[in-house]
Amino acid sequence: MKKPSKKTVAKKRTRFLWILGIVLVMSVSFMTYLFSTVTSPKIVYIPEGSVFKSITQLQKDGVNVHWIDAYILRLIGKPQQGWINIKDEKLSRIVYLYRLTTAKAALQEITLIPGETTYMFLYQIASELHLEYDLLKKAYDEKAPMSEGNFVPDTYSIPRKITEERLIAYLLDKSDKKMKQIFTEYNQPFNTKNMLHIVTKASVIQKEAASIDDMPMVSSVIDNRIKEGMRLQMDGTLNYAEFSHQKVTAKRIRTDTTPYNTYKYKGLPTSPVCNVSKEAIHAAIYPAQTDYLYFVRGKNGEHIYSSYFSTHRKNILNATK
Numbered sequence: 218m219k220k221p222s223k224k225t226v227a228k229k230r231t232r233f234l235w236i237l238g239i240v241l242v243m244s245v246s247f248m249t250y251l252f253s254t255v256t257s258p259k260i261v262y263i264p265e266g267s268v269f270k271s272i273t274q275l276q277k278d279g280v281n282v283h284w285i286d287a288y289i290l291r292l293i294g295k296p297q298q299g300w301i302n303i304k305d306e307k308l309s310r311i312v313y314l315y316r317l318t319t320a321k322a323a324l325q326e327i328t329l330i331p332g333e334t335t336y337m338f339l340y341q342i343a344s345e346l347h348l349e350y351d352l353l354k355k356a357y358d359e360k361a362p363m364s365e366g367n368f369v370p371d372t373y374s375i376p377r378k379i380t381e382e383r384l385i386a387y388l389l390d391k392s393d394k395k396m397k398q399i400f401t402e403y404n405q406p407f408n409t410k411n412m413l414h415i416v417t418k419a420s421v422i423q424k425e426a427a428s429i430d431d432m433p434m435v436s437s438v439i440d441n442r443i444k445e446g447m448r449l450q451m452d453g454t455l456n457y458a459e460f461s462h463q464k465v466t467a468k469r470i471r472t473d474t475t476p477y478n479t480y481k482y483k484g485l486p487t488s489p490v491c492n493v494s495k496e497a498i499h500a501a502i503y504p505a506q507t508d509y510l511y512f513v514r515g516k517n518g519e520h521i522y523s524s525y526f527s528t529h530r531k532n533i534l535n536a537t538k
Contacts, residue, residue, distance in 0.1 A: 366489030424453025432500035
């Protein structure tokens, strides 16, 4: 076999050194990239879906991650979903990506009960999660489509140390998805106008009904009184905002000039009175078929209905004996 010439050997050696140099440069560059600093909020949200969707969400939140990190993540493991606690705001990239696959947020539950106003709910959140009410209110006013009734009553798992703005965005997003499911189930168009009308009516039902079974009956009275051109004259509409748990007095009825005062103004209030349950929405859409115009709470706590004022007066006397 003919021995390679010195020139050929030199060329092969040069080629090898070039390749080795390129590999070394790429390796050093990659290692430098892996140990570059990532700046991120301590609490981040990772949506369901692919690693590329996770990276896109992090980029939207201002984290300096890139598409190549998706491939690195695939090698490390699957990112956790939901709100997770990274713990540090500055980490090397490799450590940050690793924590995305292992870290979980410490969660705290907060419950919104049906019929509660947003005013009171935000104070509850501020107290239980040690957040600023004014910042919660500001974020709500900026993001909420309606002044009231945007939240769906439920128990929510909230990550600790979440910011006011992120929390409001999270609650509104969750509620919007649940509300859309409810409207779809009841074959209702899910748009702001229809939602405003139905949720406003449902909020009055929520405040007035003695029980879930009572809701369709209250709904029918609302429809019947509006059809007859009568004022609703329902105390529950005055339990709005900070007045959520206050007894409605004759003085309040005389002095309250807001659109919530259905003793002064005909029709439904211009916006919901509170946050409503699925059952109240169902009753608003599907009222009982009655000719009732009046109701009063009886001694057993249940409502007594009537179609005539004379009968209603007798029911009031019997209920107060």
